[in-house]
């Protein structure tokens with residue numbers, strides 16, 4: 001009997017790991033799920049913004065109808081908030097959905113996609129799904145994107161270059177000036193995607209969003225998400241900002257109706273709350289400083305972060321083994337290779353449990 005044929009490059013992929021579910025880890029280590037903390041996915045420790053639960057409940061009564069495919073109300077509200085026209089915004093089922101759609105619209109067999117590494121692993125998946133090759137350009141010694149090397153890696157086959165700013169998993173930023181210089185160095189027929197999933201967390205004055213650059217140039221698109229500071233990861237909604245003709249091409253590669261009625265209502269209800277946004281940004285910053293302080297006290301190497309996660313390195317060099325050691329203590333982290341791990345800034349209790357397990361693992365390794 002024959003078996004169905006699949007594309008070999010797809011067969012070679014390992015499915016995306018979102019981090020082990022809390023219940024599975026709880027069963028494995030014999031603890032109740034309440035004593036497990038999941039700090040793998042850079043999710044918010046807080047619930048949605050005030051008013052979102054009510055907006056979601058109200059939206060549910062309309063789900064016998066398909067969603068508004070033009071996202072009329074939400075796109076008006078968002079465009080007003082970020083200072084662009086409604087036509088300069090395109091929503092998707094999370095920014096991951098948009099990344100895949102951008103690749104499918106612009107890249108494909110015989111082309112390549114360039115991005116820094118390590119960076120967000122979905123870039124590799126999305127390039128592969130589209131049939132394009134990927135060119136992964138190592139970060140520099142400071143764990144920052146090497147923009148000169150990225151520009152040099154672009155060749156005649158390059159269709160898309162992705163700049164993750166701030167960069168996941170290292171939490172580093174490039175300045176507004178550096179991004180603008182980089183964009184000016186990229187050929188005009190190559191699409192530059194600036195992934196600003198963690199934009200709201202950044203408080204460094206050298207940093208600037210690339211939204212004005214995307215408004216001014218047809219070959220620049222900025223990606224943002226409601227999954228991080230807005231606490232809507234479970235509803236899958238993100239957006240792209242760019243010139244309307246560029247977004248119109250991407251939209252042709254978009255599956256229709258992926259942004260649900262409920263997600264649209266939730267995102268809309270989250271907008272227009274600058275004080276709540278500021279409060280959450282400040283709380284994250286305080287918690288991140290606290291965690292970084294704990295790493296300094298324990299002489300653990302880490303990269304200064306501008307986001308809601310920290311990239312750190314433990315003695316021993318075995319990221320998977322270290323991640324298992326944290327998991328055995330009820331803390332689920334993301335192993336990154338070479339002894340590096342990434343921890344998401346959690347609630348106060350989550351962070352306490354992380355530091356306690358760090359102490360236990362360090363004292364084992366230093367014993």
Ligand SMILES: Cc1ncc(COP(=O)(O)O)c(C=O)c1O
Pocket residue numbers: 041042093094095096097120164168195197224225226227233236237238
């Ligand atoms: C750099 C980066 N971009 C995009 C995303 C995905 O966001 P979304 O939930 O909107 O698909 C993430 C999620 O971790 C991320 O780290």
